[in-house]
Amino acid sequence: MPSSDKGASSAVEMVEPRGGLGVAMAAIFKRDLILAARRRSDILNPLAFFALVITLFPLGISPQQALLATIAPGLLWVAALLATLLSLDALFRADFDDGSLEQLLLAPQPLSALVLGKVAVHWLMTGLPLALMAPLLGLLLALPGESYLVLSLSLALGSVSLSLIGAIGAALTVGLSRGGVLLSLLVLPLNIPVLIFGTGAVQAAIIGNPVGPHLAILGALCCGALMLAPFAIAASLRISING
Amino acid sequence: MWAFIHKVGSPKWFYTISARLLPWCWTLAVTLILVGSIWGLAFAPADYQQGDSFRIIYVHVPAAFLAQSIFVSMAVAALIFMVWKIKVADMAAAVMAPLGAVMTFVALFTGSVWGMPTWGTWWIWDARLTSMLILLFLYLGVIALRGAFTSRDSGARAASVLAMVGVINIPVIKYSVDWWYTLHQPASFSITSRPSMPVEMWWPLLLMVLGFYAFFIAMTLMRTRSEVLRREAGKHWVRELAAGGA
Amino acid sequence: MSARLQARNLSCERDGRMLFRDLDLAIGPGELVRVEGPNGSGKTTLLKILSGQFDDYQGELRWGDAPLSRVREAFLANLVYLGHTTGIKVALTALENLAWYQALAGETGSEAARLNSLHAVGLSGFEDLPVAQLSAGQQRRVALARLELTPRPLWVLDEPFTAIDKPGVAALEQRLHEHVAVGGSVLLTTHHDLASQGGVKRVQLGEGSEHAIL
The missing domain is CATH 1.10.238 (Recoverin; domain 1)
Incomplete structure (x- = not known):
C-alpha cells in the first residue's frame, strides 16, 4: 500500500468536534434511501405480503360483502401491522453484519438522533407505501366508502409509531442469529394501542362518528414514541453490538 | 453515599442480610395466607348474586395485583442495574420475571374459571382479562429475550431495557384496552370493577393481598439468593461458604 | 488538552469470567501500543472498552484531562476504530x-x-x-x-492486517510508524509479526485475568 506523502509529513492535530448533526443525519437518510433503491425487492416484499394476507381472509372466512365490510378495518390494520413487522428484522441486520452499525455507534454525534434517520427511511419505505396501498385492498374487502381517506391517514400516522417501537425490538434482537420470531413477541404487545386507535378511527369513519379524536390520540402516541423510542433504540444497539 | 450503595448492592452483603430477613418473610406470608384463605373460604358471607363462586377473588385479585406490581418492581430493579451497575438488582429482576408470569397466568386462569359460573363461558374479552393477557405476553418477551443471548451479561442488559420500555407502555396499553372495551361492550357486567363490597368480604381479601406480597418478597429473596450463589460460584467468599458448610 | 488516553485500574468481567484486572495503560502522542494474547483473552473487549464502545467495566478511563464519559464526543471526533468487520457497504x-x-x-x-x-x-x-x-x-x-x-490522532485497529497482501501489509505497517512519528497514536491487536518492534509498547493479556505491560 503506497502511503501518501502528503498525509504523513504533516503533524497530527487534535480535532474539535464539529457538531454537524444535520449533515450526519442527512447522510444516513440518503445512504439508506440509496440502498433501498438498489434493493427494490425489500420494499416490494412487505407490500406483496400485505396484499396476500388480505386475499387470504375472504378465502378463510367468507366472501360475503356485508361480513367482510364489518371486519375490514381490523383486517387491514392487522395485516399492515404484520407487514411492518416483516420488514423490521432487516432494519439493522445488514448494518450489523457489515460493521457499519459499529461505526455508526462511534460517530461523534448523539446516536439517538442518528437512528432517527434510519427509522425515517424505514417508514418511508414501509409505512407510507402500506398506507397508500391500503385503500386498494379496502376495495377488495368492500370497505364502506367514507373511510378510505381515514384508513390511509390512520395508517400513515400510526405506522410512524410502529416503525419507532419496532426499531426498539429490532435493535434488541439484531445480534441474535434467529431474532425474527422473538422480534414479533417483543414488538406486537407494544403495538396494541396503535392498533386499537387505528382501527377505531376507521370504524368511527364508517359509522359517521368524528375521527378527529382517534387521529389525535394516534398523533399523541406518535409524539410519545418520537420522544422516548430513540433513547431505547440507542441503548439497545449499544447492548447488541457487544452481544 | 456511593460506598453505601455499592455495599448494599454487593452480592455477599445481600446474601448475609437476606438470610436474616427470609424467615420473617416466610412466617408473615404463610400466616397471612392461611388466615386469609380460611377466613375468606369458610367464614366470609356468600355473595347475594354469585353465591360461593365469588370466593375465587381471594386468589384472583391478589394474583392480579402481584402480576402488575412485579412488572413494576422488575423495571425498577432493571433501572437500578442499568444506572448503578448493581448486579444483585439484575439477579432480582431475573427471578422476578418468571414469578410475575406465573402470577399473571394464575390471574388469567382464575378469571377464566370464575367466568364460567358468572358468564357461562370460559373466556370473555373483558378489559381486565385482556390487559392481563397482554401483560403475560410482555413477561414472556422479557424472559425469552434474556434467554436468547449467549452472553448472560448482554441478555441481562437487553432484558432490562425491554422491562423499562414495557413499564412505560403498560399504562398506555391499559388505557387503550379500557377504551376499546367500553366502545365495544358498553353495558356489561365486569367482574372486577364492583361498586361495593361488604366489609366481611373485604377484610380477608386484604389479608390475602398482603400475604401474596409477603410471599412474593420471600420468594424473590430466596431465589435471588440461589442466583447469587450460581453467578458468584467462582468467587472466594462462595467457596469459603461451601467449604464451611460442608 | 492533549490527545492522551489513559486507563486506570481497568477490570472487566464478562459472564463471570475475569478478562483482566487492574490494568493501567496510557496511550499518548507518538506511541504505538500492541495488545497481545491468545484467542479469547479479551483483546477485542479491551479495544472496545478503550474506544468507548463498551462500558461494562470497572475502573477509570480518561481522555486528556477529563473522564472519557464526559468528553465522549470530543474523544470520538479524534478516533478512528477499525474492527473485525470492515464497516463498508x-x-x-x-x-x-x-x-x-x-x-x-x-x-x-x-x-x-x-x-x-x-x-x-x-x-x-x-x-x-x-x-x-x-x-x-x-x-x-x-x-x-x-x-x-x-x-485523526488516535487509531484503534483490531486485526488491521487481515486479508491484505504482503506488499500491503508492509505499506500499512510503515504507515502506522509514520503516523506515530508525526505525533499520532496507534493501539492495535494483530497476530502478524511487526517487522520493527522498535518503540512498540506491548500489553500482554493472559488466559487468566493476569496481564503484563512490556
Whole structure:
C-alpha cells in the first residue's frame, strides 16, 4: 500500500468536534434511501405480503360483502401491522453484519438522533407505501366508502409509531442469529394501542362518528414514541453490538 | 453515599442480610395466607348474586395485583442495574420475571374459571382479562429475550431495557384496552370493577393481598439468593461458604 | 488538552469470567501500543472498552484531562476504530462509502480528500465501482482509506492486517510508524509479526485475568 506523502509529513492535530448533526443525519437518510433503491425487492416484499394476507381472509372466512365490510378495518390494520413487522428484522441486520452499525455507534454525534434517520427511511419505505396501498385492498374487502381517506391517514400516522417501537425490538434482537420470531413477541404487545386507535378511527369513519379524536390520540402516541423510542433504540444497539 | 450503595448492592452483603430477613418473610406470608384463605373460604358471607363462586377473588385479585406490581418492581430493579451497575438488582429482576408470569397466568386462569359460573363461558374479552393477557405476553418477551443471548451479561442488559420500555407502555396499553372495551361492550357486567363490597368480604381479601406480597418478597429473596450463589460460584467468599458448610 | 488516553485500574468481567484486572495503560502522542494474547483473552473487549464502545467495566478511563464519559464526543471526533468487520457497504461505491464516513463526523467533506485517500491505499481506478465487485483485500483497503480520509490522532485497529497482501501489509505497517512519528497514536491487536518492534509498547493479556505491560 503506497502511503501518501502528503498525509504523513504533516503533524497530527487534535480535532474539535464539529457538531454537524444535520449533515450526519442527512447522510444516513440518503445512504439508506440509496440502498433501498438498489434493493427494490425489500420494499416490494412487505407490500406483496400485505396484499396476500388480505386475499387470504375472504378465502378463510367468507366472501360475503356485508361480513367482510364489518371486519375490514381490523383486517387491514392487522395485516399492515404484520407487514411492518416483516420488514423490521432487516432494519439493522445488514448494518450489523457489515460493521457499519459499529461505526455508526462511534460517530461523534448523539446516536439517538442518528437512528432517527434510519427509522425515517424505514417508514418511508414501509409505512407510507402500506398506507397508500391500503385503500386498494379496502376495495377488495368492500370497505364502506367514507373511510378510505381515514384508513390511509390512520395508517400513515400510526405506522410512524410502529416503525419507532419496532426499531426498539429490532435493535434488541439484531445480534441474535434467529431474532425474527422473538422480534414479533417483543414488538406486537407494544403495538396494541396503535392498533386499537387505528382501527377505531376507521370504524368511527364508517359509522359517521368524528375521527378527529382517534387521529389525535394516534398523533399523541406518535409524539410519545418520537420522544422516548430513540433513547431505547440507542441503548439497545449499544447492548447488541457487544452481544 | 456511593460506598453505601455499592455495599448494599454487593452480592455477599445481600446474601448475609437476606438470610436474616427470609424467615420473617416466610412466617408473615404463610400466616397471612392461611388466615386469609380460611377466613375468606369458610367464614366470609356468600355473595347475594354469585353465591360461593365469588370466593375465587381471594386468589384472583391478589394474583392480579402481584402480576402488575412485579412488572413494576422488575423495571425498577432493571433501572437500578442499568444506572448503578448493581448486579444483585439484575439477579432480582431475573427471578422476578418468571414469578410475575406465573402470577399473571394464575390471574388469567382464575378469571377464566370464575367466568364460567358468572358468564357461562370460559373466556370473555373483558378489559381486565385482556390487559392481563397482554401483560403475560410482555413477561414472556422479557424472559425469552434474556434467554436468547449467549452472553448472560448482554441478555441481562437487553432484558432490562425491554422491562423499562414495557413499564412505560403498560399504562398506555391499559388505557387503550379500557377504551376499546367500553366502545365495544358498553353495558356489561365486569367482574372486577364492583361498586361495593361488604366489609366481611373485604377484610380477608386484604389479608390475602398482603400475604401474596409477603410471599412474593420471600420468594424473590430466596431465589435471588440461589442466583447469587450460581453467578458468584467462582468467587472466594462462595467457596469459603461451601467449604464451611460442608 | 492533549490527545492522551489513559486507563486506570481497568477490570472487566464478562459472564463471570475475569478478562483482566487492574490494568493501567496510557496511550499518548507518538506511541504505538500492541495488545497481545491468545484467542479469547479479551483483546477485542479491551479495544472496545478503550474506544468507548463498551462500558461494562470497572475502573477509570480518561481522555486528556477529563473522564472519557464526559468528553465522549470530543474523544470520538479524534478516533478512528477499525474492527473485525470492515464497516463498508458493499452495495455502495468506495466513494459513496467514504462520503458517508465524512458526513458522520459532521463535515460535508471534499471529493478530493476521498480520491486522495483511495489513491493512498492503492485503489485508484476503483472509486466508482460497487464495493461488492472488489476482492476481500480491496474491501479491507477501502476501510483503511478512512485512516487517510480524516486525519485523526488516535487509531484503534483490531486485526488491521487481515486479508491484505504482503506488499500491503508492509505499506500499512510503515504507515502506522509514520503516523506515530508525526505525533499520532496507534493501539492495535494483530497476530502478524511487526517487522520493527522498535518503540512498540506491548500489553500482554493472559488466559487468566493476569496481564503484563512490556
